[in-house]
Amino acid sequence: MGKRQVVIVGVADAPLEKGVIPGGANDLEIQARAAKAALDEAGLKLSDVDGLSTAGLWGIPGPGQFATISLSEHLGIRPKFSDSTNLGGSAFEAHVGHAAMAIESGAIDVALITYGSTQKSQRSRNLGGRPPSFSLQFDTPYGLPNPVGAYAMAATRHMHEYGTTSEHLAEIAVATRQWAMKNPGATMRDPLTVEDVLSSKTITDPLHLLDCCLVTDGGGAVVLTTEERARDLKARPIYVRGHGESQTHMSIAAMPDLAFHTAAAESGVRAFEMAGIGPEAIDVAEIYDSFTITVLLTLEALGFCGRGEGGAFVSNGRTGPGGAFPMNTNGGGLSYAHPGMYGIFLLIEAVRQLRGEAGERQVADVKTALAHGTGGVLSSGATCILSNH
Amino acid sequence: MYEKPLPVIDPTTRPFWDAAKAHRLVVQRCQDCKMHIFIPRSNCTSCFSDRLEWVEVSGEGTIYTYTIARRPAGPAFKEEVPYAVAIIDLKEGPRILSNVVTDDVEGVTIGQKVRVIFDDVTEDVTLPKFVPAES
Ligand SMILES: [Zn+2]
Numbered sequence: 001m002g003k004r005q006v007v008i009v010g011v012a013d014a015p016l017e018k019g020v021i022p023g024g025a026n027d028l029e030i031q032a033r034a035a036k037a038a039l040d041e042a043g044l045k046l047s048d049v050d051g052l053s054t055a056g057l058w059g060i061p062g063p064g065q066f067a068t069i070s071l072s073e074h075l076g077i078r079p080k081f082s083d084s085t086n087l088g089g090s091a092f093e094a095h096v097g098h099a100a101m102a103i104e105s106g107a108i109d110v111a112l113i114t115y116g117s118t119q120k121s122q123r124s125r126n127l128g129g130r131p132p133s134f135s136l137q138f139d140t141p142y143g144l145p146n147p148v149g150a151y152a153m154a155a156t157r158h159m160h161e162y163g164t165t166s167e168h169l170a171e172i173a174v175a176t177r178q179w180a181m182k183n184p185g186a187t188m189r190d191p192l193t194v195e196d197v198l199s200s201k202t203i204t205d206p207l208h209l210l211d212c213c214l215v216t217d218g219g220g221a222v223v224l225t226t227e228e229r230a231r232d233l234k235a236r237p238i239y240v241r242g243h244g245e246s247q248t249h250m251s252i253a254a255m256p257d258l259a260f261h262t263a264a265a266e267s268g269v270r271a272f273e274m275a276g277i278g279p280e281a282i283d284v285a286e287i288y289d290s291f292t293i294t295v296l297l298t299l300e301a302l303g304f305c306g307r308g309e310g311g312a313f314v315s316n317g318r319t320g321p322g323g324a325f326p327m328n329t330n331g332g333g334l335s336y337a338h339p340g341m342y343g344i345f346l347l348i349e350a351v352r353q354l355r356g357e358a359g360e361r362q363v364a365d366v367k368t369a370l371a372h373g374t375g376g377v378l379s380s381g382a383t384c385i386l387s388n389h
Numbered sequence: 390m391y392e393k394p395l396p397v398i399d400p401t402t403r404p405f406w407d408a409a410k411a412h413r414l415v416v417q418r419c420q421d422c423k424m425h426i427f428i429p430r431s432n433c434t435s436c437f438s439d440r441l442e443w444v445e446v447s448g449e450g451t452i453y454t455y456t457i458a459r460r461p462a463g464p465a466f467k468e469e470v471p472y473a474v475a476i477i478d479l480k481e482g483p484r485i486l487s488n489v490v491t492d493d494v495e496g497v498t499i500g501q502k503v504r505v506i507f508d509d510v511t512e513d514v515t516l517p518k519f520v521p522a523e524s
Contacts (some may be wrong), residue, residue: 128430131394143463144486149456253476
């Protein structure tokens with residue numbers, strides 16, 4: 001008997017108004033609502049779920065330290081597999097990988113992955129550093145704006161080594177906005193130019209305000225099961241072809257090479273190898289965009305272009321609508337939404353593109369998609385390769 | 390009253406902070422492969438030996454990368470902007486994150502030579518910081 005083929009059969013994201021959940025809801029309710037929508041789409045019930053995965057920033061210290069227990073209690077389920085792996089924003093791509101292994105092995109049949117955040121409603125974000133303990137006791141006392149300062153230091157180094165410019169980075173923000181303008185659910189939909197990005201205030205050199213992701217609420221859910229089970233369900237199954245993950249450092253000072261996203265490279269190689277394809281086979285890419293530099297480093301690390309070539313690669317609207325490399329087609333963390341951890345939304349958009357459900361922003365002839373999450377301060381990477389055949 | 394975040398010193402990191410208080414910069418060195426190591430830990434990350442010793446280093450280094458904070462890392466840093474945060478390659482090998490203290494913050498650059506100074510921020514805590522080497 002071969003391995004059971006894992007498929008995604010339901011996705012959902014919480015509708016936002018001006019970046020907040022309309023009417024208000026706590027972080028658990030947002031996840032429960034998204035879970036119901038994703039399960040409804042699949043034609044499954046909450047009682048079918050036997051694996052539960054989540055990661056978050058809510059309820060810490062407190063119930064959020066036991067995220068799957070709190071969520072199971074809220075949902076009223078007793079999963080026999082749970083995964084609260086927290087790799088930062090990439091956690092959800094890793095959750096897909098872990099859930100896929102559990103489903104393949106026969107340990108579980110239906111996995112539910114969720115995320116929810118009310119950070120904007122609660123005004124809980126500022127640039128203050130992470131608590132100054134363990135390796136961060138050598139980091140936080142020096143006032144590095146968090147997390148943007150770490151990404152800025154990577155950008156400074158990449159510019160030094162390869163001649164990358166602020167204009168190159170701005171191209172990413174502009175192309176992403178053009179996708180958002182085609183997505184009625186996106187938070188930021190006004191036209192944006194390279195000049196707008198460059199003239200927005202500098203947060204910490206060389207990154208401007210418009211190089212940074214939004215701060216919004218948000219929630220999402222993804223449901224996985226076997227290909228066999230999906231035959232009786234209403235949703236078109238999307239196949240999990242490959243997954244990988246890696247992690248390299250907590251403090252930015254311990255990153256192996258600030259001009260190269262090592263965790264993404266290691267994660268990507270593993271995912272491509274499992275899928276048996278290379279970067280040239282990807283029709284649409286959903287790349288974590290906490291900052292413009294995150295995208296540029298990830299494109300190089302995943303092998304879409306060579307080391308140091310990211311600036312040229314993204315130039316002339318290549319990643320925007322009509323460009324040769326459709327990327328972040330929902331408007332990304334830069335323009336759609338960014339509720340603290342963004343990774344689940346990469347998966348949701350990849351699935352919608354693969355199903356042909358993306359409306360005005362639909363990319364033609366999508367067969368294979370990649371979702372890559374980055375967490376922490378370029379600390380982790382996790383990659384999923386999905387297909388509709 | 391010092392309001393910026395202070396290191397939560399623990400038994401593993403105590404020797405570093407004790408030395409800083411005495412205005413000495415120390416890191417660990419592997420007695421087997423001789424590699425210098427920072428952040429403090431119990432095993433060498435190159436050969437996995439657990440025979441590490443604390444050694445004083447020169448305090449000389451080169452800026453590997455940096456950023457100039459135009460917005461503060463929380464309210465306690467508000468009066469400091471713009472200020473330079475850098476990752477410094479110490480002459481002995483390890484990297485350390487710190488501030489580059491200078492009147493010419495716009496002149497901070499990759500490859501710049503720096504040397505350690507010691508900022509006694511409270512009675513208990515001294516933060517190693519760096520200044521341009523020629524100053
Ligand atoms: Zn050693």
